[in-house]
Amino acid sequence: MRFLVPLLLCCSILELYSWPRSRKKETGEIFGTPAAAEIHREEPAVVEAVFPPETPPVIIIGELPRSPRLIRGRGELEAELLVSFLLNENKFAGREFIEQLVDFYIREAAAEGINHDVAFAQMCLETGFLRFGGLVKAGMNNFCGLGSIGPGQPGEQFPSVQIGIRAHIQHLQAYATDLPLRGDLVDPRYRFVRRGSAPVIQALAGSWAADRQYAGKIEAILQRLYRYKELSLKGSAAGSS
Numbered sequence: 001m002r003f004l005v006p007l008l009l010c011c012s013i014l015e016l017y018s019w020p021r022s023r024k025k026e027t028g029e030i031f032g033t034p035a036a037a038e039i040h041r042e043e044p045a046v047v048e049a050v051f052p053p054e055t056p057p058v059i060i061i062g063e064l065p066r067s068p069r070l071i072r073g074r075g076e077l078e079a080e081l082l083v084s085f086l087l088n089e090n091k092f093a094g095r096e097f098i099e100q101l102v103d104f105y106i107r108e109a110a111a112e113g114i115n116h117d118v119a120f121a122q123m124c125l126e127t128g129f130l131r132f133g134g135l136v137k138a139g140m141n142n143f144c145g146l147g148s149i150g151p152g153q154p155g156e157q158f159p160s161v162q163i164g165i166r167a168h169i170q171h172l173q174a175y176a177t178d179l180p181l182r183g184d185l186v187d188p189r190y191r192f193v194r195r196g197s198a199p200v201i202q203a204l205a206g207s208w209a210a211d212r213q214y215a216g217k218i219e220a221i222l223q224r225l226y227r228y229k230e231l232s233l234k235g236s237a238a239g240s241s
Contacts, residue, residue, distance in 0.1 A: 071204075074110070075116035077117050079102050086101075089129040098130075101161060104165045112173045114172050119168060126143060141163065142157065144167075144168040145209075146167060156188055163186050170187040175193055176198065
């Protein structure tokens with residue numbers, strides 16, 4: 001019996017020192033190169049993009065607008081500008097991949113009456129501007145962290161990029177309104193949302209994500225997008241004069 005107590009104490013100490021490393025790996029804090037993401041269109045075209053294991057950029061949180069920003073509505077940012085912005089943020093993602101990604105976001109958002117500016121900004125936040133690196137991997141076609149809860153629950157997987165984006169838009173629609181979907185349901189977590197509980201992005205903090213600064217981070221990306229548009233227009237005007 002006198003040998004058993006020291007033996008148990010020794011095992012406990014070894015377990016204490018080994019746990020943080022294994023836990024860190026489980027939570028996805030160690031970055032690795034994600035699998036390739038694929039875009040499957042109705043035509044037999046497939047685009048692959050491999051994203052580097054870079055640290056996601058720091059998002060400086062700004063003040064939320066005085067007027068609540070609605071999730072429903074029409075976006076004002078054109079596809080070409082969204083492509084240029086994302087390439088500027090992540091030059092490794094690949095133009096063709098981003099062009100199709102943007103096209104899907106604009107079309108799927110319009111189909112459900114969602115502001116594609118908001119959906120696109122949320123995608124940038126959730127994926128680290130398509131760098132991924134956490135629990136959700138690029139090959140899962142999950143662009144909003146849908147169902148990503150923690151170790152053992154990395155999130156939902158979708159058969160194509162378009163279906164993954166459609167699920168993102170449908171999940172936003174569930175938060176934004178109690179109106180029925182216009183398209184066929186592909187979001188497996190749609191039924192868990194209290195319909196119409198977050199019609200503005202401010203209400204996503206504490207509901208979509210536990211992070212109380214979640215809405216501020218989305219708004220910060222939106223402000224960068226609109227500033228990028230202003231600079232692009234000024235550059236075009238200067239070039240034509």
